[in-house]
Amino acid sequence: MKTLVSNLRPALTLTVLLTLLLGVGYPLLTTGILHFGFPSQAEGSLIRDESGRVIGSRLIGQNFDQPRYVWGRLSATGPAPYNAGASSGSNFGVNNPALMDAVKARIAVLKAADPDNIAPVPVDLVTASGSGLDPDITPAAALYQAHRVAKARGMTDDQVKALIRKSSYNRTFNILGEPRVNVLELNLRLDGKLK
Amino acid sequence: MSQFITGNSWLQLALYMAVLLACVVPLGGYMAKVFQGEKTFMSPVLGWLENGFYALSGIDRDKDMSWKDYAIATLVFSAISFVLLYAVLVFQNLLPLNPQKLPGLTPDLSFNTAVSFVTNTNWQSYVGEAVMSYFSQMVGLTVQNFVTPAVGLAVMIALIRGLSRKSASGIGNFWVDMVRANLYVLLPLSLVFAVILGSQGVIQNFGTYVTAHGLQGADQTLAMGPVASQEAIKMLGTNGGGFFNTNSAHPFENPTPLTNFLEMLAILLIPAATCHTFGVMVKDKRQGFAVLAAMTVIFVPLVLLCVSAEQSGNPHFNALHVDQVASQLQAGGNMEGKETRFGIANSALWASATTAASNGSVNAMHDSFTPMGGFVPLLLMKFGEVIYGGVGSGLYGMLIFVILSVFIAGLMVGRTPEYLGKKIQAFEIKMASVAMLAPCVFVLIGTAVAVMCKDGQAGIYNPGAQGFSEVLYAFTSATNNNGSAFAGLSANTPFYNTALGLCMLFGRFFIIIPVLAIAGSLAAKKTVPVSAGTLPTHTPLFIAVLVGVILIVGVLTYAPTLALGPVVEHFNMIKG
Numbered sequence: 001m002k003t004l005v006s007n008l009r010p011a012l013t014l015t016v017l018l019t020l021l022l023g024v025g026y027p028l029l030t031t032g033i034l035h036f037g038f039p040s041q042a043e044g045s046l047i048r049d050e051s052g053r054v055i056g057s058r059l060i061g062q063n064f065d066q067p068r069y070v071w072g073r074l075s076a077t078g079p080a081p082y083n084a085g086a087s088s089g090s091n092f093g094v095n096n097p098a099l100m101d102a103v104k105a106r107i108a109v110l111k112a113a114d115p116d117n118i119a120p121v122p123v124d125l126v127t128a129s130g131s132g133l134d135p136d137i138t139p140a141a142a143l144y145q146a147h148r149v150a151k152a153r154g155m156t157d158d159q160v161k162a163l164i165r166k167s168s169y170n171r172t173f174n175i176l177g178e179p180r181v182n183v184l185e186l187n188l189r190l191d192g193k194l195k
Numbered sequence: 196m197s198q199f200i201t202g203n204s205w206l207q208l209a210l211y212m213a214v215l216l217a218c219v220v221p222l223g224g225y226m227a228k229v230f231q232g233e234k235t236f237m238s239p240v241l242g243w244l245e246n247g248f249y250a251l252s253g254i255d256r257d258k259d260m261s262w263k264d265y266a267i268a269t270l271v272f273s274a275i276s277f278v279l280l281y282a283v284l285v286f287q288n289l290l291p292l293n294p295q296k297l298p299g300l301t302p303d304l305s306f307n308t309a310v311s312f313v314t315n316t317n318w319q320s321y322v323g324e325a326v327m328s329y330f331s332q333m334v335g336l337t338v339q340n341f342v343t344p345a346v347g348l349a350v351m352i353a354l355i356r357g358l359s360r361k362s363a364s365g366i367g368n369f370w371v372d373m374v375r376a377n378l379y380v381l382l383p384l385s386l387v388f389a390v391i392l393g394s395q396g397v398i399q400n401f402g403t404y405v406t407a408h409g410l411q412g413a414d415q416t417l418a419m420g421p422v423a424s425q426e427a428i429k430m431l432g433t434n435g436g437g438f439f440n441t442n443s444a445h446p447f448e449n450p451t452p453l454t455n456f457l458e459m460l461a462i463l464l465i466p467a468a469t470c471h472t473f474g475v476m477v478k479d480k481r482q483g484f485a486v487l488a489a490m491t492v493i494f495v496p497l498v499l500l501c502v503s504a505e506q507s508g509n510p511h512f513n514a515l516h517v518d519q520v521a522s523q524l525q526a527g528g529n530m531e532g533k534e535t536r537f538g539i540a541n542s543a544l545w546a547s548a549t550t551a552a553s554n555g556s557v558n559a560m561h562d563s564f565t566p567m568g569g570f571v572p573l574l575l576m577k578f579g580e581v582i583y584g585g586v587g588s589g590l591y592g593m594l595i596f597v598i599l600s601v602f603i604a605g606l607m608v609g610r611t612p613e614y615l616g617k618k619i620q621a622f623e624i625k626m627a628s629v630a631m632l633a634p635c636v637f638v639l640i641g642t643a644v645a646v647m648c649k650d651g652q653a654g655i656y657n658p659g660a661q662g663f664s665e666v667l668y669a670f671t672s673a674t675n676n677n678g679s680a681f682a683g684l685s686a687n688t689p690f691y692n693t694a695l696g697l698c699m700l701f702g703r704f705f706i707i708i709p710v711l712a713i714a715g716s717l718a719a720k721k722t723v724p725v726s727a728g729t730l731p732t733h734t735p736l737f738i739a740v741l742v743g744v745i746l747i748v749g750v751l752t753y754a755p756t757l758a759l760g761p762v763v764e765h766f767n768m769i770k771g
Binding site for chain 2: 003004007008009010011012013014015017018019021022023024026027029030031033034035037038041042043044045046053054055056057059060061062063064065066069073080082083084085086087088089090091092093094095096097099100103104107119120121122123124126127128129130131132133134135136137138139140141143171172175176177178179180184187188191
């Protein structure tokens, strides 16, 4: 009992002191450094139009389903896809019939929008991302859609492919991560809103 | 197997292991200095703060504690942390920094979350961006992200002192160990990581959620918050509780391949380095490297199994004309629940690292892994979080296995078992058995109760064997203080919040107390000089024995449940 009481003062005081240091001081110091050094990143890498309105974040995917835009991954967020106020994956297991239904439905939509395309569909285009907010698709998935987008916009396939290459990111240091295409940046380029 | 692991995957895995192992000696040596009370290059910066903390708290830094006093201090500190965090969560609506005007958490969710963070589990029953105010995230969760790994380190150091002291009555001072772990190890590392992560795009602000007006005309809500500061310690402290619901799959937590590499490195950085801290403090570095080798020998093959399982994809898709083959243009493989920028290798490596350590963060959804890919994280947790393991808790858990291995080897050759000159006797073995068996009991009984009762069954999401795996995974993760999930399970119910909360508590303290008891008992013993009959514990032979004991205990205890879950699911998958 004596030890119990003698421990109360250090326990309580240290809880307060550590809370002030680690829960207030450290986050504020980090905020200060990042707002000084990397203000745009700290605020969410936002993309704005000429009037200053936020169009989106280059790190967060948006829902695209019109044929004239390149589409991103499936998104399992609710109530609408790509809701960056409530990130979520589908959590479907590999044998879950609902997964097969989602994949089949996606393939049907892709085929309906581009009936001439007989190439196999890249897997990332028919599966939901972990966050539901994946900003990227693979180069394979972007190229798969190039013809549909070109036709919808009256552009040539090569023009679209050139923009895809412009919006592509290689592996970091040629080793880390995977090659990818930023869907929002690509669609902004297609609309002529991004150089 | 090699056809299922691409050349680039091999490169990424090799680079990861190389950088991780290269950090062991410098960081491990630095931590040894910190915990032996020596001056370090950080002392001029932080020494005044440390002394100020002791003065204000009435702590005599030279006072040695018996193991019982040490344990009581640990428990009192954890209890106060729990009460404070619970209060912050329940009354969050009355507290500042709540721009979204979020209400207080329900009592059962507050209980679960408070226990979860005080036990270094960071199981997420909550959806961060929809439930937690910035105040709760910072003052509540971030603080526990620091102090719980510090408690883990303190207990680990106490055990190491038990092994290295002779005829001593005390095992160190809990307050000093805990404060020094925070100030000299966790805080500086976190600040550096937070700034690097922030430079790559991890957000750090206090604004209201942003509404973006999308290209197709629809509005999109973008959740904000002070993420970078929390992300750094979340990874470094084997915490794993995400700022957002989808954790490090969320681009604002983990935007680029570089942040992904650094966050993965942070998962195992301190746990791996503690092996060397141990070697330095017992004045025989080979002992630390032997333990590190045993961990690595178990870890690497399981990573490869996970990568190859995920790379081989979902066979059901083949009939649908879906391209899952890796090429220059895509990672291929099982991409459900994975992010494009991470692909297969990084998702599988993360899943393995986060469950080898008791981190529990995710950058891909484990529930959507192939059965064998999901088997790997499940198995790694079932080894009791000793393959690198949690900060501090990994090494003290591993040393329990070492003590057991020494005992078994001693029985085989018919000599009194000893480790580092300390005789291992009935008391140590009893305590080691409690520490080893208690988690198994909570995992198995918890799972059995949950799958038999209505409230437990109600949370299951995926049909068939995967549904059973979800429940098994939840109890395994909670009891072993990991915190990752097969997240299809709806765990935010009074039943799961309470049951898993209790498992987390028991899983943490039913190991800490026996470990401290062993530390006290060993510290009091004399050292036996090395003789011809001493079993060397740094040789490949002993490493093999240790690996064997871990595998046998882990696999034998859980074989029936693993067979019912991932193994059945695997056969269901390949039968088509």
